[in-house]
Amino acid sequence: MSQPSLFASVIWSVTRLTQHIRTLLETDVNLQDVWVQGEISNLAQPASGHMYFTLKDSSASLRSVMWKGDTRRLGLALENGLEIEAHGRIGVYEPQGQYQFYTDIIRPIGEGALYQEFLRLKSMLEAEGLFDADRKRPIPELPGTIGIVTSTTGAALRDMLDTLNRRLPLVEVIVAPTPVQGDQAPAGIVAALNSLNKYEPDVILIGRGGGSIEDLWAFNDEQVARTVASAGSPVISGVGHETDFTLCDFAADLRAPTPTAAAELATPISIIDLKSYLVGMKDRLISSSLNLLTVKKADFENQTARLRISSPLRLIQIDRQRLDNFARRSLNALNSIVVLEMSQLNGFERRLEALNPLAVLGRGFAVVTRQSDNRLLNQVKMAKMGEKIKVQISDGAFDATITQNKES
Numbered sequence: 001m002s003q004p005s006l007f008a009s010v011i012w013s014v015t016r017l018t019q020h021i022r023t024l025l026e027t028d029v030n031l032q033d034v035w036v037q038g039e040i041s042n043l044a045q046p047a048s049g050h051m052y053f054t055l056k057d058s059s060a061s062l063r064s065v066m067w068k069g070d071t072r073r074l075g076l077a078l079e080n081g082l083e084i085e086a087h088g089r090i091g092v093y094e095p096q097g098q099y100q101f102y103t104d105i106i107r108p109i110g111e112g113a114l115y116q117e118f119l120r121l122k123s124m125l126e127a128e129g130l131f132d133a134d135r136k137r138p139i140p141e142l143p144g145t146i147g148i149v150t151s152t153t154g155a156a157l158r159d160m161l162d163t164l165n166r167r168l169p170l171v172e173v174i175v176a177p178t179p180v181q182g183d184q185a186p187a188g189i190v191a192a193l194n195s196l197n198k199y200e201p202d203v204i205l206i207g208r209g210g211g212s213i214e215d216l217w218a219f220n221d222e223q224v225a226r227t228v229a230s231a232g233s234p235v236i237s238g239v240g241h242e243t244d245f246t247l248c249d250f251a252a253d254l255r256a257p258t259p260t261a262a263a264e265l266a267t268p269i270s271i272i273d274l275k276s277y278l279v280g281m282k283d284r285l286i287s288s289s290l291n292l293l294t295v296k297k298a299d300f301e302n303q304t305a306r307l308r309i310s311s312p313l314r315l316i317q318i319d320r321q322r323l324d325n326f327a328r329r330s331l332n333a334l335n336s337i338v339v340l341e342m343s344q345l346n347g348f349e350r351r352l353e354a355l356n357p358l359a360v361l362g363r364g365f366a367v368v369t370r371q372s373d374n375r376l377l378n379q380v381k382m383a384k385m386g387e388k389i390k391v392q393i394s395d396g397a398f399d400a401t402i403t404q405n406k407e408s
Contacts, residue, residue: 014097022092025099031090036062036101037109040082045071053078055086055101063100064088070104073243076212083109107213114213118220121247125222130229131250137234139254141268143202145172147233149192152177156208156238156259163263167270174199180208185218190227197232203266204231206248207238207259219246228252238262367392371399380405 012020025031038055045051049068054061064086066074078084087105092098107115125131146164150157152175164171176195178188189206196204206228208216218224219239225247228235237252238259249255256262269277308314368377371388383389383402391400 015094018092018094018097021099022094025090025092028090033087034089035085035087037085038062038083040078040084041080043078043080051078055084063093063098064103065100066103066106074106076106076108078106085109114217114220118213118247121220121222121225122250125225125247125251130225135229136253139234139236139265139268140202142274143168143171143266145174145199145201146266147174147176147196147199147201147204149176149178149189149196149204149206150208150259151180154180154208156180159258159260160205160207160238160263163260164267167264167267168274169271171267174201180218181211181215182218186221186224189218189221189224193227193231193235201233204233204235205238205259205262205266206235206252207256207262208240209259210241210244216240216244216246219248222247224248225251236262236265 036055038057041054041056041061043051043053049071051066051071053064053066055064056062066088076084085107086101086103088101088103090099091102093100129135148157148160150160157175161173164173174196176192178192179185180189193204193206206219208219210216216239219237228237228248229251234253235251236254236256237246237249238256238261239246239248240258242257254265256265369375369390369392370377370382371390374390375382377383377389383405385402385405387402389400389402391398
């Protein structure tokens with residue numbers, strides 16, 4: 001029987017030992033990025049939104065947890081007995097001293113190989129520049145024609161048509177039907193895309209509803225991705241659900257989370273927006289027209305006034321008025337002159353009357369002239385005896401002969 005050593009080893013507390021084990025596990029790189037395959041059991045999802053379950057195989061089990069933030073991105077309905085592949089890290093839950101698997105991605109068995117092929121194709125096409133942002137074409141704000149590539153039997157087509165009819169019933173829709181799942185789907189999608197080129201739609205929608213990676217694999221086909229990238233019109237990809245990504249999404253000019261969202265993105269301006277825009281344009285047009293009419297009316301009135309002032313008729317009217325003024329002033333001046341002249345004439349007349357010999361004769365005087373030369377005889381010495389003379393008096397004249405000359 002062995003005896004206890006007198007020099008006892010270090011004694012660990014449960015907490016310290018658990019923390020040490022946790023440190024060992026969580027610093028092991030191989031345990032912090034690991035995929036685990038197993039069957040789900042003891043599945044529980046409380047009100048917190050977190051998910052608790054056990055992964056097991058024929059020989060062992062692994063306690064697992066997925067936090068609420070990761071469950072929101074889970075595109076798979078989990079149930080007991082489902083075989084899955086889960087990605088995550090190994091850690092320790094200290095209160096119970098248990099190691100457990102903290103999961104962030106879950107996919108069905110078999111998706112691993114497809115996912116690796118997806119990554120390979122994505123890396124190859126990305127290196128070629130097929131997904132470059134500068135290759136993306138803008139989506140027209142008001143498309144006249146929209147092409148749709150999808151299955152005519154799926155709900156995706158109905159959802160897209162309903163959305164387009166609700167948002168923009170004026171748009172013309174051309175459906176290019178194709179299988180969206182199965183071996184024939186890739187060739188059908190390529191043919192449908194090529195068939196739309198002759199119609200030259202303003203934008204093309206390509207999509208289908210959600211499903212597993214196998215269901216959506218046709219949209220990860222290399223030829224499909226290349227055809228989407230080289231399409232004659234901008235392409236909006238709406239494949240699967242929001243958490244689903246395909247090569248078609250990366251090659252398209254715009255990725256939508258769902259087919260319905262693709263139809264929404266294809267019609268940036270809805271009929272409601274268009275009506276509102278037209279009403280606003282009408283109001284602005286009326287306002288602008290009224291303002292323009294007001295300005296033009298004022299300008300017309302101003303030009304009319306200027307034309308009225310500058311018109312020949314106006315000049316004639318001004319000259320006519322000026323002529324009337326001149327005529328009136330001339331008449332007034334003439335009247336004044338006539339009055340003045342008449343006044344002067346009257347004065348002259350009075351003066352002449354005062355000097356008129358006849359007036360003098362009327363007072364008893366007479367004018368005597370020699371008949372021989374009609375010379376005035378105003379002195380006695382000028383009279384010669386026997387000379388014939390003419391005597392002018394106030395009421396006439398008579399001839400006489402000088403018979404006597406008496407000087408004073």
